[in-house]
Amino acid sequence: MNGGDVTEQSVYRRLREVREAFDKPESLAWPEISRGHLLLMMVSPKKQHQLVAHRLRTQLEPQLGTDLVLMPATDMEDAALGILRVPYLVVIDEEEATAESDAIDPRRCHLVIEIVSRSNPGNDYEGKLRDYPAMGVPHYLIVDPRDGTAVHHWAPTRRSGEPAYDNRQHYTCGHRTVNDTAQLVRSWRRQRGMSQTRLAELAGTGQAAISRIEFGRDLPTLALLDRIASALDCRLTVAFTSSSGQNLP
Template structure:
């Protein structure tokens, strides 16, 4: 599952030097490869916004000092992984640091909104990676089908499925999925 640290370091160098290409939203590193992700569609981004608002409203009570944020990379150099989740919950102070990415031990929740173009990545590869990183909760939201899955530790053995419209528990948080839209 992990790759040689020198290979991973070289992949990071290459990724940092890639030109910005219109339509390419994120660059990730997984399985010894640089993966260029397409820019998300509007309903994908709307789901991220609506879920982050709900989480940020609850975090002052459940985890003071934490935020639900959508712009940071997640890196596990030991596994040779650089991911850019759609949304993560971690301490706000993490953004003050000098490191290039959020580290897995800082993250309480990762959220991925399934893309139209590469759903296998979210359903298989990221389940494996986020579990291996030790992230307690992984919320998978699929606007293609109007469904989702709450994965929880250990090893994401617990998988609670839901349909858009359900109110779900994700660890200490409660999320109303009624405002999520399917892809047109």
């Protein structure tokens, strides 16, 4: 470990101590730590922000089943990187939720959701888009109430030496963007009384791949989705829509 590493760790530990002693006003969210800075953010009282938050929770919770937990505003920490973030919503295993540590291990989460702040949108679109792939967060969904859009980022990698996500998909809010594929595959498989292993055999893939799809960890290719649909005696339909939500001819 070089001198720079020691200094960065010392700064992080000091910021951690300051955060623990912080007398948080009601109008502020809990501070986050990133790259040697303590970040203070306002809690949004806007009804549009709260409505989006309500819809996300009510949409996502029924899809999780008994093994996954939806945690609001919970510390997620990578001390080695000097990063502590507080995602608006994060999906983790029940096992991780009951672990002894105070903070979530980012490499054990399945999905992080942030609702863009009007006062500081760069924190979600830039700061967290840099930090979350570095921390190993597999899926990051940014929901923006300002223009009714959402962006799903997944597959952490490095690009030009910097942490980044390898894939992204844009949506308009109102579409069921979170774990739709997982819910559909899981629901149809159970209706058919089929195990993950049997579905994997029929679709020409592995059981682990089916498990990752059903838990929202992977987005399958259209080719694999087509084979899964055939194995479940379903038909895969792909449609393009305009920005107004109408189907295109």
